[in-house]
Amino acid sequence: MKESGGVSRGNKIDKEGWGFIEVNKITSAAGEDWTGQMEFIHPDDDNAEDKTVFRLPLAKPLAHNDSIIVNFDFTAKLPQPPFARTGAKAEYFFVGQWFPKIGVYIDQQWNCHQFHANSEFFADYGVYNVRMTVPEKNILGATGLLVEKKTNGDDTATHFYHAEDVHDFAWTTSPEFVEFTGRAQDVEIRVLMQPDRAYQGLRHLEAAKTAVEYFQNWYGDYPFPNLTVVDPRRGAGGAGGMEYPTLITAGSTYGLPEGLRAVELVIIHEFGHNYWYHLLASNEFEESWMDEGINTYTEIQIMSDKYGPVGDALDLFGIKLNTLQQHRGSYLFNADYDPTVRRTWEYYSGGSWGANSYSRPGVLLTTLQNYLGKETMQKIMRAYVERWRFKHPKTRDFIEVANDVSGQNLNWFFEQALFSNATLDYSVDRVFTREAKKGEGYDFKFSVATPDSAMSNGKNEPADESTADSVASKSQPKLYESGVHIRRLGAFKFPVEVVAEFANGEKVREQWDGQELWKKFNYIKPTKLVSASIDPEHKIALDMNYTNNSKAIEAASLGVNKLTARLLFWMQFLLDQPEFMSLFTAFIPSF
């Protein structure tokens, strides 16, 4: 709460509705009371008041492959309304982060972090058998599979769920859910909608089907037979947009237009977490990019393939926005505060955490995909899933898979992209074209330079021996000396393609390794240079500024004039408003 200032994921805590988990008693299998041995620790900072982590020292160490039974008697009070991913409002309950979760013993030590504002979780796999007793009329959804529903005769029913190989368990219940079911490949899908948004049920179902199909086809088998999608209640958005094994929460609003694909985005994203977070159980505290960032990358690819390539996130009133553009925009505004890999509570700001956890990794992996090719990248992702499923991979493990599958040493890329805050920006600094002049010198004769022979790529090759007079006949076409000067403005070094376009339609493609601070390309041709551009297809999504990637000999002001004309109109229209009539207010509903 100190870190968040009482605001989490856009929701403010209701001071009357605090939630907590209280461990009442800890006993051994034999009934020994171990409660007194519980000791709160704060491994991440000096906050002695933080009681989100406790250790329980055992009388003797547990040997490798040995087991122990520890009974926790605890009380969980849910925040009202839902806050920080869990809570209740009126008849609706979303029960997440509700039990004392055991940390991960990894690398010869316990990895167990405090509960931070801008962080998620890290836990280990296990088997869950959970019995939940709720009012009989309630519909319930949970992680895992329903084993049995038993009516208790007192207007309550007990739902028994079983989940294997999961590292978290969440559940939800409400008497008002409207259920939609469907199937995608071998996965049964269940969507629990709020009654006032039930008309969006099929839309949610279709999005879930899309998610399952793409992930299974592209990245590997989803290891569970079912998926539950929960539509959070109005006023309970604090538990929305979240992932749990086999259960995800979405989030929508009544009247959401089809062209604003928020439903599709959130479902594809949250389902993706069943791969990147659940199946590949990376440490969300320490390497948040591995779940959120990789998931953002896969979300970008799926949205583009399914709903793109233009306007896959937003296509409304003539405004088109891609998911990639959306994340690139987010990255641009928080590009260089921190390296991508950082402990989540140590980022400069919430904005930096968001950009480095979600957007920057999404953009950098898209850049890598464009560099390696889509096929190779998909192979890398599939191999990553295959090799590290049900394990706890780290950043280095992912890099190792990428190097291995691609057959290249990509460390140069990952070191800059993940472990530094270097920004990437290549620009065309200068372009020129002029009539080639015959060289002059005292007591020396130069030939007239021949086209394409002498000055390509900045290399000066020996001039032709023939004399200027003999070559410079009237039949010789006029030659032009042109130049393209490229600069690397950012610290991130990346190979780039440069395309020089000439008046006769010729395009010369150059490759530059991007290592030095600048590079000059020179040409002698019987045609003038028209323009030059770096990465004309915008494959390098990490580039901070596409606008400076090109230059034309003659500036085109068409676009500026059109944009100015449009904006002028809107300025004139709005200036006309206050006194005459506030037409535009009629189109802005307020809630």
Place this chain on the structure above:
Amino acid sequence: MILTSLQPGWQMVRAHKRMLAVFYLANLFFGLLLIWPLRAMLKNFIGDSMMGGKLGGALDMDFLFEFIKHNEQAGSVFFGLVLIVPAVAWLFTLFLSGGALAVFAQDEKYTPARFWGGAAQYFGRFCRLVLWSLPVLVLLFCLQYFESGAQRLFFGKDPYENISYWGGWIKAGLRALSFLLFGMIFDYARIHAVINDENKMRASLGAAIKFVSQNFLATFGLAFLLFAVGALALVIYNPLADSLAAPSGLVILLLFLLQQFYMLFRATLRLTLYASQLHLYRGLESTPAAITLTAEVDMHGLTPATE
């Protein structure tokens, strides 16, 4: 009554085209004042980049984000301009309205002296009228909260989203209505001030409120009719403007001309509203006809007096 006011109002506007030009040019001037720094920022950022040509097509969202990112400081200055210029523009339009009403009220030919003299004469009063009418604006603005109250009364504190969604639209409609009503009252207050050469703006405001309430159908009908015409024009304008999307200089010129024609039309609507309202006001507030008494006198047996 509405049409009988509208027709002479429209005739009046046709007879004073130069005044129309003044209103239109004022709007264009302030629009340019706002847009020119933005254009300079755009040109500076784009430079010789091929983006300059690409923007002739669809708006590139990548460009938009880059532009905002790389012009953050200039953007905040521009934002300040966006707050100041509309306020100045509105004051200037208020100033011009005095001139327009003065010319319409005198029902004489437009002359610069008459127009600008009237503008100057009434500007101070109109500024005071603005201050006096603020409570009216606040009161009318609160109309929308009737929806909130009704929603709470019938559906409680936690209504389903479809209720609050449609309720939101009703609220927006009530808000638009409140602006329309306020505009009407403000207009008739100004008309009252001009016609009666009233110095006390509180009195003009009171007279306007009274006039509007006593003649609600006529006053609201006239204002709403012109509002509807303006809305219809926008509905016609939008697809036409969207169709002018080809990246060519000629098309951009056509787009600009279409836009300016639309703004000229809006200026015409504004002046037509002033003139029609003035006619309506005069028509409904005219003095009663002289009373003629007739009587029969029985002259039988009476001899008229003679000198």
